[in-house]
Amino acid sequence: MTSSSIRIAATADLHIRIGDDLAYLRTALLQAAAQADVLLIAGDLVDVGRLAEMEYLAPILAEIPIPIIAVLGNHDRRGMRRSAMIKVLRAVGVRVLERSGALVEIAGYPTLGIAGVTGSGGGFRPDGEEEGPSARVTRAAMHKSRRESALLRKSLRELELLNPDVTVVLTHFSPTPSTLGTEPVLKYWMLGNALLGRTIDEFSPAMVFHGHAHLGNEIGQTDGGVPVRNVAVPVSGGIRLLQFDTDGTVTDVGLIPVAFDATRGGSREEVSNAS
Numbered sequence: 001m002t003s004s005s006i007r008i009a010a011t012a013d014l015h016i017r018i019g020d021d022l023a024y025l026r027t028a029l030l031q032a033a034a035q036a037d038v039l040l041i042a043g044d045l046v047d048v049g050r051l052a053e054m055e056y057l058a059p060i061l062a063e064i065p066i067p068i069i070a071v072l073g074n075h076d077r078r079g080m081r082r083s084a085m086i087k088v089l090r091a092v093g094v095r096v097l098e099r100s101g102a103l104v105e106i107a108g109y110p111t112l113g114i115a116g117v118t119g120s121g122g123g124f125r126p127d128g129e130e131e132g133p134s135a136r137v138t139r140a141a142m143h144k145s146r147r148e149s150a151l152l153r154k155s156l157r158e159l160e161l162l163n164p165d166v167t168v169v170l171t172h173f174s175p176t177p178s179t180l181g182t183e184p185v186l187k188y189w190m191l192g193n194a195l196l197g198r199t200i201d202e203f204s205p206a207m208v209f210h211g212h213a214h215l216g217n218e219i220g221q222t223d224g225g226v227p228v229r230n231v232a233v234p235v236s237g238g239i240r241l242l243q244f245d246t247d248g249t250v251t252d253v254g255l256i257p258v259a260f261d262a263t264r265g266g267s268r269e270e271v272s273n274a275s
């Protein structure tokens with residue numbers, strides 16, 4: 001190992017539709033690749049959830065010359081074609097995290113472990129307290145949050161055995177309300193859940209990256225003090241670049257702007273896919 005640091009480019013919520021002009025995104029991603037060692041995408045790559053949208057985006061991702069690790073977002077899963085979506089991404093070299101983590105080993109750089117799941121809603125109130133529009137919806141969200149947290153714990157444990165120099169977590173839903181910004185409190189139950197945060201706090205990774213909360217704020221932390229970044233494009237304004245040193249120092253290196261159509265990923269769509 002010659003370098004004591006590794007640079008991560010992170011983004012989410014691209015919400016690509018067929019026909020979008022992808023030239024700007026291609027340029028931004030290539031710029032990110034020139035300045036970072038790894039690209040993380042925290043879900044909602046596409047908007048409507050059609051397989052054709054992912055096929056439309058995939059050739060751009062194929063051109064990016066650094067490792068890409070992603071989790072799916074609720075919009076990527078809207079069309080119920082989860083496996084097919086993952087297949088399209090894997091065909092262009094994107095590592096999609098669902099049930100296990102990823103270890104990125106680049107010669108001359110610290111090893112990077114990434115644990116990731118999509119996550120789910122469920123909210124941030126104590127377990128069992130009704131938060132959704134109905135007890136049934138809340139129960140379903142809580143069930144899903146337990147399942148997703150168990151998967152995240154499993155992948156963090158597996159990574160722990162590999163002992164990477166730097167470990168980060170990648171989710172679509174938020175593990176904390178501290179990055180939900182101006183999102184209405186009534187929507188919190190579908191933006192993330194506390195269990196995810198508690199699971200992360202068992203392991204103390206260097207950072208958590210998430211998306212999904214379009215009206216959120218960029219910087220927060222879990223209850224246990226793990227730094228959290230909401231890297232949704234409508235929040236960060238593009239692709240965030242961060243440097244992770246093996247001594248634990250994290251440095252903001254910059255932002256590569258990406259335009260966002262604010263009509264994408266509207267609240268009605270988020271509601272319909274919350275569970």
Ligand SMILES: [Fe+2]
Nearest residue numbers: 013044212265
């Ligand atoms: Fe989104």
Ligand SMILES: [Fe+2]
Nearest residue numbers: 044073074212
């Ligand atoms: Fe989302």
